[in-house]
């Protein structure tokens with residue numbers, strides 16, 4: 636578990652660096668329930684159907700959304716995470732849930748080029764922060780598909796794919812996260828450039844379980860990324876304890892109308 640002093644330093648530095656790492660942030664009991672939910676989400680085809688629904692009309696909804704799974708719902712509104720996000724160095728006290736993706740990637744999975752995931756069309760400013768929580772449910776080992784970030788790159792206004800021509804190549808100043816215990820979380824300012832390196836094995840590293848959830852400071856309309864975004868938020872509004880302590884967390888009044896995006900964001 637990360638030490639309090641270390642956490643305080645990371646939080647203080649978040650506005651400048653744009654990320655922080657929380658080894659073993661999630662309790663084992665929650666991780667134990669999340670992993671079979673991810674397996675079911677992937678193995679039954681529900682994940683595939685949820686992706687396919689992104690190309691349908693706003694009236695169409697997939698047979699299930701991630702927040703309907705009990706442990707995923709608990710993760711989205713995990714009180715220690717929300718309290719941390721409420722710090723003024725991250726999102727501040729008023730923020731809204733944006734979306735959540737759940738996935739299990741096989742050993743040897745492909746990488747993802749340098750990009751960021753800040754939702755703004757076109758990209759024009761960084762006045763309101765958006766944060767992605769990358770939950771490495773099963774942990775991360777060298778060779779499993781490491782995360783590399785460019786500290787401070789969120790301060791520059793750029794399109795999401797501005798660095799895509801670089802692929803996943805090493806960059807000056809990058810920092811690599813490749814060894815985390817089970818139930819670890821990385822918080823990224825969503826505009827921070829990052830890449831997922833290809834999983835190179837060795838065999839035995841196992842699949843990479845990851846749930847990513849994102850949250851936005853309120854104050855301007857945010858673009859949704861799924862046509863069925865209202866249905867997701869409606870599920871969120873049924874959750875406890877979110878309704879009491881965090882009345883804006885699943886409110887749909889903080890979003891602009893849905894417009895299809897060129898690609899589906901992911902970590």
Ligand SMILES: [Fe+2]
Nearest residue numbers: 751752901902
């Ligand atoms: Fe990403």
